[in-house]
Amino acid sequence: MSLLRFDGVSKQYPGGHQALAEVNFAVEPGEMLFVTGHSGAGKSTLLKLIQLAERPNRGAVLFDERNLHNVRGRKVALHRRDVGVVYQNHQLLTDRTIFENVALPLILRGMPRAEIGKRVRSQLERLGLGGREKSLPSQLSAGEQQRVGIARALIGEPRMLVADEPTGNLDPTLSAEIMELFASLPQRGTSVLVASHDLNLVKRMKKRVLVLNHGQLVDDISPEDLADE
């Protein structure tokens, strides 16, 4: 059973711009894949539909076989727990410590403090940020800040992680490191979908790649196809 399915999905923004046209694909549990394409191709829109930050005009987005069309009101927040989001500029709270930034989603859920402490420390350790709990974001390097953003996205144990240009601000070495980190997540059962316009970086990862062109899904490249290149 697929974790995510786009079934003939079209998205037109008010004003008439067609951002996605009849897009079909499915993602299995624990699968990692990329979506790439030129600026304006529809990558961010595709990710927004998964988080319910936008809704399609036609077609259906199914998550765990549930049509997101029917997820409304308070159910939206519950759905978002299943989808961790990583942004290009990590959007950390600058006046809060690393611990507090990562703990926030669990605090909002009302989880007991002791449990939060345990989970956050273990997540930071796992991402190589042990010992940085009390630092402020400004005291960390760009790569470390991005790892905090990833820790925060993962802390609620989402079924899927979506990342929009997560290496946009990083140099090539750090970008490769962050991509390797994403690639290790499926081993823990989390599906990962990364949007990036950096085709070279994407190809080097040898994972499945969806290619968007003016809102159309024009290619769905398997890891085997990339291995031959």
Ligand SMILES: Nc1ncnc2c1ncn2[C@@H]1O[C@H](COP(=O)(O)OP(=O)(O)OP(=O)(O)O)[C@@H](O)[C@H]1O
């Ligand atoms: N809120 C909006 N209202 C109107 N048009 C929008 C809106 N958001 C995006 N668009 C348009 O939809 C198209 C797809 O945008 P989207 O942000 O999904 O592309 P993208 O592939 O992520 O681009 P980039 O790599 O530049 O971020 C673009 O032409 C964009 O101008």
